Amino acid sequence: MFIKLIEFIGTAIKGPLEETGRIILLxxxxxxxxxxxxxxxxxxxxxxxxxGVNSLPVVLITAVFTGMVLALQxxxxxxxxxxxxxxxxxxALSMTRELGPVLAALIVTGRAGASMAAEIAxxxxxxxxxxxxxxxxxxxxxxxxxxxxxxxxxxxALAVISDIVGIIGGYFVTVVLLGTSSTSYMKATxxxxxxxxxxxxxxxxxxxxxxxxxxxxxxxxYAKGGAEGVGRATTGAVVISSMTILISxxxxxxxxx
Amino acid sequence: MIELKNxxxxxxxxxxxxxVNLDIKKGESLVVIGGSGSGKSVLLKHIIGLTKPDEGEVIxxxxxxxxxxxxxxxxxxxxxxxxxxxxxxxxxxSVWENVGFxxxxxxxxxxxxxxxxxxxxxxxxxxVGVEDEMPSELSGxxxxxxxxxxxxxxxxxxxLYDEPTTGLDPIMADAINELIIEMRERLNITSIAITHDMxxxxxxxxxxxxxxxxxxIERGSSEEIKNTSDPVVRQxxxxxxxxxxxxxxIKR
Ligand SMILES: Nc1ncnc2c1ncn2[C@@H]1O[C@H](COP(=O)(O)OP(=O)(O)OP(=O)(O)O)[C@@H](O)[C@H]1O
Ligand SMILES: [Mg+2]
Numbered sequence: 254m255f256i257k258l259i260e261f262i263g264t265a266i267k268g269p270l271e272e273t274g275r276i277i278l279l280x281x282x283x284x285x286x287x288x289x290x291x292x293x294x295x296x297x298x299x300x301x302x303x304x305g306v307n308s309l310p311v312v313l314i315t316a317v318f319t320g321m322v323l324a325l326q327x328x329x330x331x332x333x334x335x336x337x338x339x340x341x342x343x344x345a346l347s348m349t350r351e352l353g354p355v356l357a358a359l360i361v362t363g364r365a366g367a368s369m370a371a372e373i374a375x376x377x378x379x380x381x382x383x384x385x386x387x388x389x390x391x392x393x394x395x396x397x398x399x400x401x402x403x404x405x406x407x408x409x410a411l412a413v414i415s416d417i418v419g420i421i422g423g424y425f426v427t428v429v430l431l432g433t434s435s436t437s438y439m440k441a442t443x444x445x446x447x448x449x450x451x452x453x454x455x456x457x458x459x460x461x462x463x464x465x466x467x468x469x470x471x472x473x474x475y476a477k478g479g480a481e482g483v484g485r486a487t488t489g490a491v492v493i494s495s496m497t498i499l500i501s502x503x504x505x506x507x508x509x510x
Numbered sequence: 511m512i513e514l515k516n517x518x519x520x521x522x523x524x525x526x527x528x529x530v531n532l533d534i535k536k537g538e539s540l541v542v543i544g545g546s547g548s549g550k551s552v553l554l555k556h557i558i559g560l561t562k563p564d565e566g567e568v569i570x571x572x573x574x575x576x577x578x579x580x581x582x583x584x585x586x587x588x589x590x591x592x593x594x595x596x597x598x599x600x601x602x603x604s605v606w607e608n609v610g611f612x613x614x615x616x617x618x619x620x621x622x623x624x625x626x627x628x629x630x631x632x633x634x635x636x637x638v639g640v641e642d643e644m645p646s647e648l649s650g651x652x653x654x655x656x657x658x659x660x661x662x663x664x665x666x667x668x669x670l671y672d673e674p675t676t677g678l679d680p681i682m683a684d685a686i687n688e689l690i691i692e693m694r695e696r697l698n699i700t701s702i703a704i705t706h707d708m709x710x711x712x713x714x715x716x717x718x719x720x721x722x723x724x725x726x727i728e729r730g731s732s733e734e735i736k737n738t739s740d741p742v743v744r745q746x747x748x749x750x751x752x753x754x755x756x757x758x759x760i761k762r
Contacts, residue, residue, distance in 0.1 A: 291615075372602075380598035383560050387592040388612045388660075389584040 276471050279393070283401050283467070286394035296399040304365045304400075304466075305407035309414070311364065312357050316415040319352055320344055320422025328431055337433060341441030344423030349450045353415040355502055358408060358461035362494040366469040369400055370490030373473025374483040382474070397470040401463060408462030409455040416451065453509045460505060465494040511536040511700055512668070517556055517566035519549070526552050528724030529566070539694055539701045541711045543746060544721035545755065550704045551595055553721065554670050557702065558590050559583050570668075588616065591661035595672040595704075597653040599645040605632070605656050606641035612664045631659040636685055651678045658686065662693060669693065671703040675710050687713045708747050712736065720746060722755075 327343045373396055376382050385392045420442060427433045469490040476486035512534040519527040526549040534540050544550050555561040556568055559575045568575045570586050578586065599608050609628035613619050619627070629641050635655040645653055654677055661669060674690065675683035687710050693699050705711050711718060712732050719729040720743050728735065728743045738744055745753030 375601075379601075380594050380596055381600055383555070384592075384594060384598040384600070386560055387558055387587060387590060388615065389587040390611075390615055391580065391584070 272471075275475065276467060279397065279471050279474070280467055282393045283397055286391060286398050287402070289394065293395065293399050296395070297402055300399045300403035301407055303368075304361060304403045304462075305410060308357075308361045308364050308407075308411065311360050312411050312415055313418055315356050315360055316348070316353065316418040317422040319356060320348060320419030320424075321426045323347055323352075323419070324423035324426040325431075328427060328433075338437055339441055340427050340433070341423065341438040342445040344427075345420055345442040345446045346450060348419035348423075349416045349446065349454045351454070351502075351506070353419060354408070354412040354454045354458035354461060355498065357411040357415045358458065358465065358498045359495055361404075361408065361411065361462075362465045362469075362491060362498065366465045366494050367487050367491050369466065369469040370473040370476075371483055371487045373470055374476030374486035375473075377474060377476045378479055378482055392474075397467075397474070400466045400470055404462035404466035405459050406462070408458040412454055412458035413451075416454065456509060457502065457505050460501065461498050464497050464501065465490075468494045468497060511538075511571055512557060512702075513567075513569040514553075514556065515567045515569070517553070517563045517568070519552060519556070519561065519564055526724060527556075527563070530721070530724070530726055532719060532726055532729070534700060534702060536700055537694070537698050539690075539703070539714055539716045541715035541718045542702065542704050542721055543706070543708075543711060543718060545746070546706075548721050549724060550721055551672055554592075554672055554702065554704060558587060558592055558670060588664070589667045590670060591664060591666035591668070592670040593654070593657045593661045593672055593674055595676075597645075597650075597657035599653055599656055599660070601645050603645075604641070605637075605643050605645065605648070608645065608656060609641075609659045609663050611660065616664070627663065628659070631663050632656070634662070634689060635659045636682060651682065654678065655682075655686070658689075665697060667699060669699055669701040671701065671705075673704055673706065675705065675707050683707065683710060684713075690714050708749065722746075 323344050324340050328337055328340050331337050331339055331343075373382075376396070382392045382396075385395060424435075424438055427438050428435045472486040472490040472493070476482045478485075512532075514530055514532040517527050517530040518525075530553060532540075542550050542553065552561060556563055557570075559568070559578075562576065570589070573582065573586055575583065575586065599605075600611065603611070606625050606628035607614075609631055610624035613624045613627060614621075625641065632638070632641060632655075635658050637652060637655055637659070640648065640652065640656075645656065648656065654674070658671075658674060661671070669690075671690065675686050678686060690701065690703065691714055694701055701714075703711075703714060715732050717729060717731055718735040719726050720735075721727075722742055728738060728740050730738070735743065735747065738747070741754050745755050751757065
């Protein structure tokens with residue numbers, strides 16, 4: 254009975270452990286190739302466009318509505334004990350410390366992470382990755398490094414934009430719709446917000462950028478089995494990346510703040 | 511120039527290669543024949559180091575592939591051009607960018623020069639005016655020829671062809687055979703081709719090797735293979751369903 258249980262746990266964690274191991278190996282090989290010429294600048298630019306610029310509209314809409322609903326809810330709640338004046342602080346702190354980076358990361362994972370995994374998985378199952386190798390081109394350097402770098406650069410950028418737009422959304426609801434004074438909202442925003450809040454949010458964002466690109470590329474890279482395999486890789490990339498973002502978010506927050 | 515020593519390879523319980531020995535001399539044109547699923551493509555991938563043998567060694571110009579690091583392996587691979595059975599074109603790039611990929615990465619040519627070279631290589635394989643199209647817009651036979659143009663673009667010393675004429679009409683197939691012969695005569699290229707097309711095999715081969723049950727069961731000049739006494743090889747080159755090779759699941 255006891256042996257059975259251990260066996261069961263063993264098989265249950267073997268897969269994830271193996272996978273974690275291979276992701277760490279991929280990480281190692283990314284670091285090995287990152288500093289070597291050629292620097293794949295064109296590829297990096299293309300990926301930055303894909304990850305950053307093309308995700309911008311969705312990130313903007315999400316951030317503005319998150320800021321708005323945050324303001325609306327905290328206004329309703331705080332009003333009960335006469336603390337409406339603190340709505341600006343709540344919005345500013347929540348957005349910069351937490352929601353800006355996390356929401357941006359989740360959205361980009363759903364968009365760019367999924368397409369990364371699907372593209373690389375397709376290249377794998379149609380032997381395009383083999384073809385790269387026969388043309389003396391390291392596929393980690395050519396495919397993974399540019400995506401990884403773009404993730405690390407673009408997610409903090411999206412997080413900053415998300416922070417600002419969220420605060421603007423909160424301002425709009427509190428000041429324009431609910432009629433609180435503009436100066437008191439801005440004062441509440443600035444009084445409690447510290448540079449460290451923004452800075453730590455950006456560190457988280459960079460970490461999320463590294464995590465989702467690495468996981469998505471990994472899933473694509475080890476895909477097998479035709480169209481079905483491509484589908485599995487894509488789903489796996491989004492699920493595992495999102496989980497990693499949310500779980501690591503807690504630990505990073507506990508550690509950073 | 512290329513030597514395979516006792517290559518074994520299994521996938522799960524499927525023991526595909528069971529001790530393949532083969533050596534190919536410089537300038538030689540070897541054709542590998544064998545039934546579908548016998549491991550010909552797997553064998554070809556071992557030669558260029560895409561697949562690592564479970565046992566045995568691949569030696570290219572005295573470099574033992576398993577002892578090379580990544581950079582060493584890439585240097586060896588620059589001697590090769592490979593045509594994949596499935597073409598394996600990069601579908602995010604146009605036709606000429608596919609053909610010029612190696613030049614772009616390993617030479618200092620400008621884009622315009624690369625495109626000119628790509629157009630010329632495409633012309634050699636009978637493709638004109640498709641350089642700006644995307645691979646997805648081409649027919650299967652056209653893609654195969656783009657793959658061939660990509661393989662020869664860097665003028666490699668060794669060419670690996672995985673079924674170069676499959677999917678081509680008979681006239682085009684013969685033109686590709688002529689191209690393969692010409693490449694060898696003009697540039698003294700060493701080539702290894704896989705084919706099911708016996709007409710093409712006898713046309714392009716100096717020597718023919720047959721892979722069967724994970725082993726090279728016979729190797730000889732085209733003439734020797736034509737007059738073979740081995741019943742398995744005999745059956746294969748005659749393309750007969752009657753003989754020692756039985757087809758599982760097919761009733762006769
Ligand atoms: N990556 C792989 N994973 C698992 N099995 C594989 C893999 N590659 C090849 N095989 C198996 O190895 C065997 C030989 O495959 P291979 O593609 O070399 O055949 P082939 O001789 O080229 O056949 P064909 O003439 O049909 O192209 C097949 O049974 C195939 O299922
Ligand atoms: Mg094959």
